[in-house]
Amino acid sequence: MDHPFVKGLPCFIHIKASETPQLAWLRSLVTVLANESRQPSPGSTVIVDRLTEVLFIQLMRTYMENSSNSEGYIIALADLQIGSALNLIHSETKAHWSVEQLGDAVSLSRTAFTEKLSRMVGMPPKTYLINWRMQKAKTQLEHTDTAMIDIAQGAGYSSEAAFSKAFKHYYDQPPGQVRRNSNPH
Known part of the structure; x- marks a missing residue:
């Protein structure tokens, strides 16, 4: 994925227990995650998914609070x-x-x-807006049956033709082809 969030993720985040006693509860969370992963039982998948989300959020919080970087x-x-x-x-x-x-x-x-x-x-805000809207449009083309004109308008274009031209310029393929390739019925 070409999203700035994914690009901006660090290779790893190390939380030192000795420096963050307020996060001691993470050790318990990781233990529960490990147990649920090793010994699956009814509902384990849901538990692992939710606890992984909690762990990820806490890692991001810690990273943001302790990062010396002012950009990204x-x-x-x-x-x-x-x-x-x-x-x-x-x-x-x-x-x-x-x-x-x-x-x-x-x-x-x-x-x-x-x-x-x-x-x-x-990147400038206008570029960011266009990138985000095109990514949303591509996801809709790949995963929904939403009418092309509705996707075009949702991306900020008043006609299918204008949207199709911009989409093709952005992704090197027309929106119809993206839809056909993801729904080979």
């Missing part, structure tokens, strides 16, 4: 303004946010917002 997607999520903007972007159901509107929503001028998000995430 994960750090951007922890930033009050940029994190809020990213949440707004990722929760939109139809493409309605503009760079100016996002800046206003997080109390930054368009210029200040553009500079801060670009520095933290590694």
Whole structure:
């Protein structure tokens, strides 16, 4: 996946028990995870999935709190303004946010917002919006039967033709081909 979150993940996160006594409960969580993985019983898969999510969230929290890095997607999520903007972007159901509107929503001028998000995430807000909308559109094409015009409008395009041209430029294949390749019926 080409998402900045995945790209920004560190190779490993080491939490030293001696430096984080408030996280002693993680040892118990890892023990339960190991037991559920080794001795599956009814519901083990659900337990392992949920506990893994809890472990991952705690690892990300610790990483964000202790990172000396002031840039990167994960750090951007922890930033009050940029994190809020990213949440707004990722929760939109139809493409309605503009760079100016996002800046206003997080109390930054368009210029200040553009500079801060670009520095933290590694790309300008407009590019980030397009990337996110195209990834969402591709996922919808691959996993739903949503009408092409609805996907196009959700990605911010007023016509299927404009969407198809932009999608092909972005992914080097037309949206119809992506849909056919993922649903070989």
